[in-house]
Amino acid sequence: MAEAAKERGNALYKAGKFEDAVKAYDESIAADPAIAAAHANRAAALTAMGRAKFNDATVACVEALCLDPSYGRAKSRLGALCVKLGDLEPAVAAAEARARSHPDHSPSSSLAKALRLLRDGRAAGNAAFKSGDVARALKTYSDAMLAAAAEAAGSDAAAAGAMDAEALCVAVPGAALLMCNRAACAASLGRHADALTDATAALRADPEYAKASLRAAHARKALGEHAAAAAIFAELRERLPGDASVADELNACRRAAGGDLAKLPTERAGVIEIESMERYRALIAKAPLCLIDFTAKWCGPCKQVAPHFAAMALANPTIHFLKVDVDERQDISAAENVRSMPTFKAYRYGAKVDEFSGADLGRLQGLVARYLPTLS
Known part of the structure; x- marks a missing residue:
């Protein structure tokens, strides 16, 4: 029964039915709480449901790792969650709770200790960096990662010391947060090659780690x-x-x-004006959240709401705010069955999740408030 429920959860997850997948994994866990994969896969489904579920996903990953300390996928998922949250405390709290409920289970206490070492080392390194002692901050981050890796390796300091930057990020979930900060220290010291190495290693934990990507770009x-x-x-x-x-x-x-790069059009942040059906379809298909304003130059209410839409685009940089002129892009407005202006539509990864017509700023802000927490 447990295995069948887990497989059903996997199928639901692949179909994008994340809430139903979580329910199936819950059935699997109820039947057999010791299946690490059910916990790890449950974490993946919770993560896909957005930021509001990240803490629950963290608890599920910790449970999976305590059941199977060598479970690489659970380890990488926990590491990515720490990055997405930008905080180690939820992982520490989950691991400590698990250790308290299983006092004689060494993997639980070891994971809790390793995560505490990272959390405390990060806090100390941040304090040193803010005080201007960049060299001490860099050493503090390094020492904390090595100590945590040694704990994860069964107190094998030699094995931890032999790890390169990428291996350190893989060894202990959450180490990427310290690695990314170490990259900032290296950059401040003019050691840009080291900064690039550390930022690239941090991306190993989560390829969408924006701060690490920024530091890698600045290093380049x-x-x-x-x-x-x-x-x-x-x-x-x-x-x-x-x-x-x-x-x-x-x-x-x-x-x-x-060369050719210098000839490309100047990029401007904010609202994206859609000039083709191909561009429109590409964006709504892959973007986590698109808010589309179907507008017209002659529309008075459209002109009233436009500045607010533009300000929201700058205030919410992770959301794609699209503008479609219904007269210039009649193919798109026809495909979307737009009959009045302005009309606003919201898409999540290609699926339309909401729409309304009229220059209702409160309702537009409500769309952002409702769907922003679903982004990962």
């Missing part, structure tokens, strides 16, 4: 690798369309790289 730029830096900023631009600093850095790196 400092090393004179402008085309490579531009490529990273361009990828970030796709994920953070409302981030003005990313757009500015992308423009600067393209100009510095020269």
Whole structure:
């Protein structure tokens, strides 16, 4: 029964039915609480439901790791959750609770200790960095990661000491947070190659770790690798369309790289004006959340709400705010069956989740408030 429920959960997860998948995994766990994969897969489904479920996903990952300390997928999922939360405390709390409920279970106490070492080392390193003692901050981050890795390796300090930056990020979930901060220290000390190594290693925990991508891009730029830096900023631009600093850095790196890159149009953060059906379909298919304003130049209410829509785009850089002129893009407005302006629609990964017509700013803000917590 437990295995069958787990497999049903896997099928539901693949179909994008995350809430139903969680229910199936719960059935599996109720039948057999010792199946680590059911806990780890439950964590994946909870994570897919957005930030509001990240703490629950963290607890599920900790349970999976305590059941099977060598479970690489559970370890990587917990590491990605620590990055997405930007905090080690939820993982520490979950591991400590697990250790208290299983006082004679050494994997639980070891995981809790390793996570505490990272949490406390990060706090101490941050304090040193803020005080201006960058070298001490760098050493503090390094020592904490090594100590945590040694704990995870069964107190084998030699094995931990032999790990490179990427191995450290893999060894202990959450180490990427310290690695990314160590990259900032290296950059401050003018050691840009080291900063690039550390930022790249931090991305091993979560390829969508925006802060690590930014630090890698800045390191490339400092090393004179402008085309490579531009490529990273361009990828970030796709994920953070409302981030003005990313757009500015992308423009600067393209100009510095020269050639065809310098000839590309200037990027501007904020609302994306849709000029083709292909672009429209591509964005709504892959973006975590798209809010589309179907507008017209002659529409008075459209003009009234436009500045607010533009301000919201800059205030919520992870959301894609799209603008479609219904007269210029009649193919899109016809496909979307737009009959009055303005009309607003919300898409999550290609699925329409909401829509309304009229210049109702409160309702538009309500869409953001409702769906922003579902982003990961």
